[in-house]
Amino acid sequence: MSYYQKHVFFCTNQREEGAECCNNIGAQWMRDYVKDKVQALGLSNETNHIRINSAGCMNRCDEGPVLVVYPEGVWYTYMDESDLDEIIVEHLQNGRVVERLKI
Amino acid sequence: MSYYQKHVFFCTNQREEGAECCNNIGAQWMRDYVKDKVQALGLSNETNHIRINSAGCMNRCDEGPVLVVYPEGVWYTYMDESDLDEIIVEHLQNGRVVERLKI
Numbered sequence: 001m002s003y004y005q006k007h008v009f010f011c012t013n014q015r016e017e018g019a020e021c022c023n024n025i026g027a028q029w030m031r032d033y034v035k036d037k038v039q040a041l042g043l044s045n046e047t048n049h050i051r052i053n054s055a056g057c058m059n060r061c062d063e064g065p066v067l068v069v070y071p072e073g074v075w076y077t078y079m080d081e082s083d084l085d086e087i088i089v090e091h092l093q094n095g096r097v098v099e100r101l102k103i
Numbered sequence: 104m105s106y107y108q109k110h111v112f113f114c115t116n117q118r119e120e121g122a123e124c125c126n127n128i129g130a131q132w133m134r135d136y137v138k139d140k141v142q143a144l145g146l147s148n149e150t151n152h153i154r155i156n157s158a159g160c161m162n163r164c165d166e167g168p169v170l171v172v173y174p175e176g177v178w179y180t181y182m183d184e185s186d187l188d189e190i191i192v193e194h195l196q197n198g199r200v201v202e203r204l205k206i
Contacts, residue, residue, distance in 0.1 A: 002176035009112065009158060055112060056157040070173040073105035 002071045004051045006092055008034070010067045013057035022065035025079075028054065030065065034084050043092055050092055063103045076101045105174045107154045109195055111137070113170045116160035125168035128182075131157065133168065137187050146195055153195055166206045179204045 010031035011022040035044075035052040043050045060066045060075070067087075068075045074097055078084050083101055090096045113134035114125040138147075138155040146153045163169045163178070170190075171178045177200055181187050186204055193199045 003163075003171075003178055004176075007161075007171070007173070007176075009156070051162065053112070053161060054159040058110075058156060059154065060106075068106075068110070070110070071176045073107075073110075073174045075106055 003049075004070075005049045006051070006072075007070045008050070008052045008067055008092070009055040009058070009070070010034070010053070011056070011058045011060075011064060012054040020061050020064070022057075022061070025065055027065045030078065030081075030084060031067075033081060034088060037085070037088055038092065041088070041093065043088075060103070066103065075103045077103050106152075107173075108152045109154070109175075110173045111153070111155045111170055111195070112158040112161070112173070113137070113156070114159070114161045114163075114167060115157040123164050123167070125160075125164070128168055130168045133181065133184075133187060134170075136184060137191060140188070140191055141195065144191070144196065146191075163206070169206065178206045180206050 010027055012028040012031055014023040031054050038044050038050055038052055058066060063077055066075060066077055069091060076087055078101060086098055090098045113130055115131040115134055117126040134157050141147050141153055141155055161169060166180055169178055169180055172194060179190055181204060189201050193201045
């Protein structure tokens with residue numbers, strides 16, 4: 001069994017000015033938003049054990065901003081907090097893939 | 104099937120001076136070492152599709168430095184390049200878990 005029940009990685013990479021990258025739309029802020037929300041929902045505790053991480057460039061810049069949920073290896077893109085709320089409730093809390101955001 | 108055949112995350116977090124953290128023994132350098140070696144071995148190409156990433160704190164500091172290989176969710180600690188070479192050849196190249204370094 002995986003150490004974390006779900007281990008989420010946000011690309012929070014910042015490339016040079018003008019270059020397409022996940023942090024151009026505030027990926028670091030979005031990651032912090034999800035981390036706080038998951039904690040508030042009690043999903044990061046010993047029972048649920050969901051971890052929200054930042055990561056360097058995951059090389060899917062043209063589809064970004066991206067995040068990936070392991071061990072299932074499901075990749076998402078997102079536009080705003082409402083997309084992230086849907087991923088939190090549907091996927092992280094209830095284990096259902098959000099097809100419309102999947103890449 | 105997972106987008107990356109193997110997706111490796113190194114904790115490269117640097118905490119305040121004195122605090123135990125993966126980067127105290129040069130995790131960022133070690134990650135670059137593995138990334139270069141995996142590329143040189145042709146493991147990051149379209150066929151093998153292995154990705155070596157840096158990540159923020161993965162909250163296993165007391166067992167660090169740590170890395171994790173997904174989608175299998177196998178965690179390792181390492182001391183030096185020779186440990187990393189073993190993980191590259193055994194696990195990434197041949198799919199065999201290195202039990203002595205597993206945490």
